[in-house]
Amino acid sequence: MTYFVKQHGEIIPLETRVLISKRYKAITSAVNSEFWNIPSEQQHSMYVGSYGRGTAIETSDLDVLVSLPKEKYQHYDSLKGNGQSRLLQSVRQAILYTYPRTDIRADGQVVKVTFSDGMKFEILPAFETKYWDGRTTYQYPDTNMGGNWLSTNPKAEQDAMRAKNKTSCGLLIDTCKHIRYIRDNYFSTYHLSGIVIDSFVYQAISGWKWLQPGEPSNNARGEYERHLLRKFYDVFPSLYYSHISAPGSDQLIDASTSVKCLEKTLLLMAEA
Structure with missing residues (x-):
């Protein structure tokens, strides 16, 4: 038996991709409704991680970055006692309104959403910063060591x-x-x-x-x-x-x- 790389191998089935899209839109809408006061299923959100890079397979977790208003960064950054943890809890609560019977937990840097069929989403709340040279980075919360902010450039x-x-x-x-x-x-x-x-x-x-x-x-x-x-x-x-x-x-x-x-x-x- 050989284990060589196969061309066009490990394709995620259409049925699974449709379900991923449905849940992605529902989660995005929940966060947008809470933080932007709009019910949009697409704005301020994007796939990141393996799914965003096009390298995911059927067993991969789904990573989603949700961009939040800049004033929210200032609010949570100024809070005493790990404002990063409070931000994750706020995002968790927003998603719970849409999926009240789903296992949803804040964990380190993300909110983990585990559905009963085994599909897992990891939601990364972040704040966008655009630079003069065209770069866009995102600051996201890290609740470890008392709380701090990290940066990523998924695009x-x-x-x-x-x-x-x-x-x-x-x-x-x-x-x-x-x-x-x-x-x-x-x-x-x-x-x-x-x-x-x-x-x-x-x-x-x-x-x-x-x-x-x-x-x-x-x-x-x-x-x-x-x-x-x-x-x-x-x-x-x-x-x-x-x-x-x-x-x-x-x-x-x-x-x-x-x-x-x-x-x-x-x-x-x-x-x-």
Whole structure:
């Protein structure tokens, strides 16, 4: 049996995508009604994480960033006693109005919404900042260590992934999805985050791409997977203290808890 990357593999079924969209719109509307006083199902909200980067599979959690009014940042930042935690609780309460029987919890940096069918959403409330050079970043709450604010640039990550996926003729996204599939089906007891997968493949893919129909290949079957394994040891010379830069945003990601599972996954994929 081989575990090579498959073209157009790990597609999320249409029925599941329709349900994701329905719940995304309901959650967005709930937050907009509470914080913007509008019932919009689309404004001030976007998919982030694996789903936003196009690398999610059917088992992936759904990450959603909801942008809140700037004055709300000033309000929660000025509160004593972990205003970040109070912000998450306010977002949680807004979603509870729409899903009163659903398991909804504030957890660290997000509000986790776990539906009875196993589908999980993670809602990240954030505040948008636009810069003169066109960059857009978002400040989001971190309730740990008494509360503070962190920054993210998901649009830059999504743009970078789309651009490299295009030059690789779809190989980038297919590889990221396949690694998730291997992780979930063979190494589910290990931790391997989606952003570490995507950041690694983005760096490791080099000039590899899917061939066009009729285009001859100069590489033996499985050589791409062995290339990824070799690049793994270049990117992560230490399996105990490892970091990697996210695509586009160059945000430094702590990969130390993910590298062991990533190594196991790539070793399995590289087997002849």
